[in-house]
Amino acid sequence: MSFKKILYGTAYYYEYLPYDRLDEDIKMMLAAKINVVRIGESTWSTYEPEDGKFDFSKLDKVLDAMHKAGINVIVGTPTYAIPSWLARKYPEVMVQVSGHRKAYGARQIFDISNPIFLKYADRIIRKMISHVANHPAVIGYQVDNETKHYGTSSSNVQQGFVQFMKHRFNGDLDALNQEFGLDYWSNRINAWEDFPSMDGTINGSLQAEFEQYRRDLVNQYLKWQVELVNEYKLSNQFVTHNFDFEWRGYSYGIQPDVDHFKASEPLDYAGVDIYHPSRKHLTGAEISFAGDEMRTLKNDNYLVLETQAQAFKQQVPYPGQLRQLAFSHIASGANMVEYWHWHSIHNSAETYWKGILSHDFRPNPVYNEVSQTGAELDRLSPHLVNLKSTAEVAFLVSNQSLTAMKNFPFSDKHNYNDVFRSLYDEFYKLNIHTDISDEHHINLSKYKLVVVPLLYSISDQFLEKLNEYVKNGGHVIYTFKSGFTDEHVKVRTVPQPGIISEACGIHYELFVDPDGCELVPEDKTISKESDLGLKDWMELLIPDTAQIIAKYDDPNWKDYAAITKNKFGQGSTIYIGCYPSQGVLRQLIKNYVDELGIQRTEETFPIIIKQAKNELGKQITFYFNYSSQKLTIQDIKAGTELIKDRQVSGQINIDPWGVLVVEGQ
């Protein structure tokens, strides 16, 4: 499937309106060149007010009106928030976490594997999708929304997990006890019926396995919904899902509770919500990393199903930023930018998560900037739709490692995603194009360099594959703790960093807290003027064949290495045995990519440059100014700057929070 135009739109909740203003809303949407809305994903109780009584009149009304206006519609299955009558009739559908059943109210607090819930969800989905599938406004479907397992440890989940483990270990309890170290603290399981509730477990390996099992519940649940929708959808309609990321008030990093790589398999398109800091805190890094992952998921363009308009008080964009952000999504490979949401809501939990319109529904600076952006996208759509790009660098991420490290943290301040972002953000700021994949989906041979943060829990086989990749000419950057445990989070019994010691040319016996210790640069890679401080973790590396890039300044440990580089076969590795400053990482990366001949630009952040090929076969180069200062691009690609429709070359100024889009000859 490929898109005919850039979709630009918004989530629209007709059901939430304080008074009926559908026609006025559509008039304002058309004026803003909005051509798509997403509807329906959270209003089950409106469509099925009583058990078995259905009322799609509001849905129909919106579909008809949108169709009449020429606006496309994506219809969501309404299952991520359940009706009160369902929770009242069957209290057991509510999720049970650590023995405590959640009270009805919020969305996303039922058990996604509960058979009663699934029976009711099956019926509403079939009723709703069969009802709308033939409507000419409908271009696609979103199954559920931001699905996760919601921490469920309901008894059916516990039972399912025991069956899963029994199956995985062919019923061999000795093997299970051995692999998970269950003799420890008398946790040994000597009969399957003794398998204790996971609520109290202190076994981090078992907990990680349980997390994996629960992530798989999400996979199964989404696959089941996709298959349901597929029974009804027309061939020109697509199915997507709205993924999200580790949330720190915005999209921070890899999602712990969902395996995006597996979960996206049954989808036609990857879809995503991306929220980020704004105003002077805006860097674009979240749009870039999330986009890189989404684009890699299906090796295709993706859909931004939600991103911020006014949002919260700390996120209201400066003039220019909203427009810049829309182009940023497209520059990363998005074919759709959809705001959350059209009108600010007048009651309940998200009253202050503001949309394009304020509560008064009147034009305002944000709406006006949406309108400007809509007009530009509408005009430039043929140049911007279905952009394709290739990356020389891939990030190898692992939510198995991420969740394993929740039980075995390397820090009380930082987690997996901090390290991932520490590395990612420097590649981003150096304008190096990256993919983001996982161990089950990556095609190593496509990449010159693979960046591997904290690959804590991983099979022997994959580590050997990485060694092989390096031997054959590939390059890898590893951080500390990589290779430490196997896929069941059992620590390896070989010298650390385990199997990759071979390619890294180092091993270590001790690891310590820095507690004020700093780096000592051993070659020219890292400047002595850098911030040489260390956070959280340092491994006392003993080089076998590796060369030392930096050591430690503690007199007791001054002979150990901190960061090393090693040639192995045709390739090479960098091993970072500690958590250094951003400045040190930047120099490390910059030197290495230059040495490897990986493409980057002279310009660096706050000038961000993204390149891709369009359907016209032309090179599109986006230039973004992520700062409040007017800046100068020293040597712009010669070509047509599409927004102002002018020829450009050489030196050119770029406005604060500005964007230039150059189509090459």
Next chain:
Amino acid sequence: MSFKKILYGTAYYYEYLPYDRLDEDIKMMLAAKINVVRIGESTWSTYEPEDGKFDFSKLDKVLDAMHKAGINVIVGTPTYAIPSWLARKYPEVMVQVSGHRKAYGARQIFDISNPIFLKYADRIIRKMISHVANHPAVIGYQVDNETKHYGTSSSNVQQGFVQFMKHRFNGDLDALNQEFGLDYWSNRINAWEDFPSMDGTINGSLQAEFEQYRRDLVNQYLKWQVELVNEYKLSNQFVTHNFDFEWRGYSYGIQPDVDHFKASEPLDYAGVDIYHPSRKHLTGAEISFAGDEMRTLKNDNYLVLETQAQAFKQQVPYPGQLRQLAFSHIASGANMVEYWHWHSIHNSAETYWKGILSHDFRPNPVYNEVSQTGAELDRLSPHLVNLKSTAEVAFLVSNQSLTAMKNFPFSDKHNYNDVFRSLYDEFYKLNIHTDISDEHHINLSKYKLVVVPLLYSISDQFLEKLNEYVKNGGHVIYTFKSGFTDEHVKVRTVPQPGIISEACGIHYELFVDPDGCELVPEDKTISKESDLGLKDWMELLIPDTAQIIAKYDDPNWKDYAAITKNKFGQGSTIYIGCYPSQGVLRQLIKNYVDELGIQRTEETFPIIIKQAKNELGKQITFYFNYSSQKLTIQDIKAGTELIKDRQVSGQINIDPWGVLVVEGQ
């Protein structure tokens, strides 16, 4: 009813004594000129040791001894702490909060609407009050103590709330769903029996309604107790209740869980406990705001049923402060000052909340200062009892707004009461006399200026009344977020600040977090040397007819107004669209009150001046020095300084933590 003399006394717990020393205690009380004690409000289990077995012998003993000594007694109904046998027999009387029933032990953790509790409370109250009513020592009653709803969500409360909502909406679920926005997240209620438990609600409007319902449980409960007591009390006895305030280790601001204005209606006198910082942190502001509210409640003098003697280690007063504080209460309109409590307790939760006496029952510096104060009050009582005053300024407070903002906070650091106090304290420090009322009780026409902090949830009707008030010559200071939602906490769909836009001459579409943004003064009201920083919130105001007092310094938002002034009809308004520093508020208020010709003194804090009329028809002026320095009053009112019984005029010194009381000619 009016009082014959200033009552000066203490809570007295004969039942808590480690050994019987009633006679010695009374001897010490008489030496200190104590003329009233409050007894009985927390010893139900002593008076009814078994279900249906009553023993008032200790009560009788105290009443007889007090009467003999000529000390008046206020008797409390003993219901705010229940006996263990009641909780054992009927566990369901214990309050249930979020599905969790509290374990017996503390006071104030039963369900005040539980029918079994009420049945037992009815019996003990009737038995006890009928037993004491004719005793000549008894001058009045306190019903219960610091009553609140204790967060109850017991099932009878849930059922009661559903009935209440059904009644309020005449059974019209569509209207309910519409007004509360329940389609959101599938929360729509399609049958009354589906109404989910409030424990899990994510609907802030519904939650605010539930808070209001629970505040009304308090109203009903107190009214029921007052009516019970009224059946027995003699005509010369009064009924009061001990209200309290938002607690931050002391009485900080408006009480969220009780509607003082409604709850005080059935009482003869408003009663209150007031606790405050002490030593170098003592300002007197808590005594002033609490007194202003209490005096306004029934437009009459009030009773300070509890205030601190030694209290906690951080509150032990400097020499002089205790005496100063007693006069401060009277200066605000109190007819009684009663300490909590006589003797420090030797066991249990409040062992370190010390009374007048330490645990050794011997005279100590605090007791000695009580004695000095007691002698002065005894002597000056005819000049100080039943003081009357009128205010030109009223604060309009709203605990509906306060509780609504718990779900919709403007800040993660500050709440409603911070803003209330930010404004109140500047009026206090400028020695401007204020009343404090609410929307259902205020008589707007009495005031030149009404100060309206954060009136977040309020009916159209009242906002129109405020507009009318201004049109007819009144003046209002509004802060940000006023008028934002209706009485059900549904955001208004008109441009903000809604209905009051008319009187304020401004509107706004966007509001943002300051994040370092500062004010830019636009006229002479605010000095450029002030602390121009902003906290938490800024609305981007667009003046329609208003004049701009200050703008913002963010270049992106420099054209918006921050603080505006508007003439409307015969009156005017100030609208403060942000949360500025105390220095800015002070200038704003000072300029405005001077412009409006509102009475204030040249002296400002730490010299605090309060004025009133006494029963002799004379003007009484109190001068307080709230500092550790000796200060000079430049121009004291000519008259008799009552404490030292001397004529004063012109310049006069005032001791650290000193007080002067001048009776005019």
Next chain:
Amino acid sequence: MSFKKILYGTAYYYEYLPYDRLDEDIKMMLAAKINVVRIGESTWSTYEPEDGKFDFSKLDKVLDAMHKAGINVIVGTPTYAIPSWLARKYPEVMVQVSGHRKAYGARQIFDISNPIFLKYADRIIRKMISHVANHPAVIGYQVDNETKHYGTSSSNVQQGFVQFMKHRFNGDLDALNQEFGLDYWSNRINAWEDFPSMDGTINGSLQAEFEQYRRDLVNQYLKWQVELVNEYKLSNQFVTHNFDFEWRGYSYGIQPDVDHFKASEPLDYAGVDIYHPSRKHLTGAEISFAGDEMRTLKNDNYLVLETQAQAFKQQVPYPGQLRQLAFSHIASGANMVEYWHWHSIHNSAETYWKGILSHDFRPNPVYNEVSQTGAELDRLSPHLVNLKSTAEVAFLVSNQSLTAMKNFPFSDKHNYNDVFRSLYDEFYKLNIHTDISDEHHINLSKYKLVVVPLLYSISDQFLEKLNEYVKNGGHVIYTFKSGFTDEHVKVRTVPQPGIISEACGIHYELFVDPDGCELVPEDKTISKESDLGLKDWMELLIPDTAQIIAKYDDPNWKDYAAITKNKFGQGSTIYIGCYPSQGVLRQLIKNYVDELGIQRTEETFPIIIKQAKNELGKQITFYFNYSSQKLTIQDIKAGTELIKDRQVSGQINIDPWGVLVVEGQ
């Protein structure tokens, strides 16, 4: 019983090994001169895989192999972690805390008084101990591990407590109500069956009594286990237990939940685990205070059953420290130093609590230092085993006071142990030898000086004994809050500090928070250049016969004393009515011990000196350098420095983290 040699070893978990390497492990142990292992204390589910089915094959295998290698074995009863089948069959064995039953998983979360648990524990202990008792490798037993009451408030505990109270008060409820002040807040108990659950109590006296009752459950439980083991053990085998301390990530202070003094009575030896900060934070103070207490418990040498090898990332020792620490334990009176543990564990909760070996089982710097230390201890054992010493100073500690102050804290930052350590650490740093005892075990007449921190809850009798001790020539240092309440935590009604006022020559009526107040030195004891700041608490002392060492600088309270000294009979006291800086405490202590002629060295921390007599009748003096600098000892005892086997006298250098052991002539 006395030991033949210094035991040096490690906890060993054969059951946890990822592969069988018993022979390799023993080979490495022998190479390191390890001569003892502790096994078996946490693997019940391995030894009894099903209810009633026993399998000691792994235990046997280890015993046989150790015996063959000449390594001694201490066998633990395996009861501190229960099998999953037991929790599944009898959920009621899991501990219930505040009405919430813990989920199976962690160790130490069952109810130690549950009859079903005790029945099963009885059986496994009998089976296991009878199975191993005659094995020649076994030298002793450890009953359970770090036993505590785990916060149990299961219903049998509640019932037991009520019976206990009924018995203690001979059924006299009036006496109970009076002593615990239960009239307060209607908590009066008028029938034993009304006694409410302790879960909700707000009565700190009752809570302290409940804590004492639960500590007694620990005493009974350990005594029961010791008696069980005694039925089987041979006469040359010993029984010990592994006590631990208040945990702040390491062994910080007195254990709140166990009465070490009572609990150790049935044991042959006191045993202990000691963990402490390391690297630049290492002072040795934890080894010293824990050792002083353990040595005093049975007035004998003790066993260090656990101490750290690599431990956590922040604890990995600098080169030299591990060896220094082993000698430190012996210098305090330990006859055994056992590491926790041999090999780092590959799964579950303590994966990062590393042992001597890393996860790769290979020699590493820590193992190498163990080997060096093992060789030295092996060689010097005849000189170092069964060292005896006597102290002139005793600390009088009270976990009744400690737990009582949880309900009545003097600070929100510091607790009992902070004050204990504030005093202890200064004695330690001045190289003054101390014992640590409690009120039921101390022989006052043995000591010149008794140091009494925060003796908050204590009987009249003991206070009178302390007065008597002073009268007869003893000396006492008291801190603030001592003597304040009786043994039931009822505040005394006499002037404070109660009975000890007599010996201290002071009393006080008021106590306040310092809030910036500082000390004013009144004589030469405290230098005016010291840090004169105060923390948390100050009593306004009124000297009766005492001389003033320091006053307060607050002008309001400048006439009160802060620290006083008093001669009483033949002895004297110092009373510290506030919480001063370490510098002030150091001067106070130094002056007082010098005045009293108590032995200390000229050298002070970081040079630590410990002295004892060995079995050869010679004086052994240990010198430790607790710093990263090379230091000089000015005047070493003349004799043989045993480690390097050389004669020493006069001035001598000591390496960073070094140790010298001098045997006198």
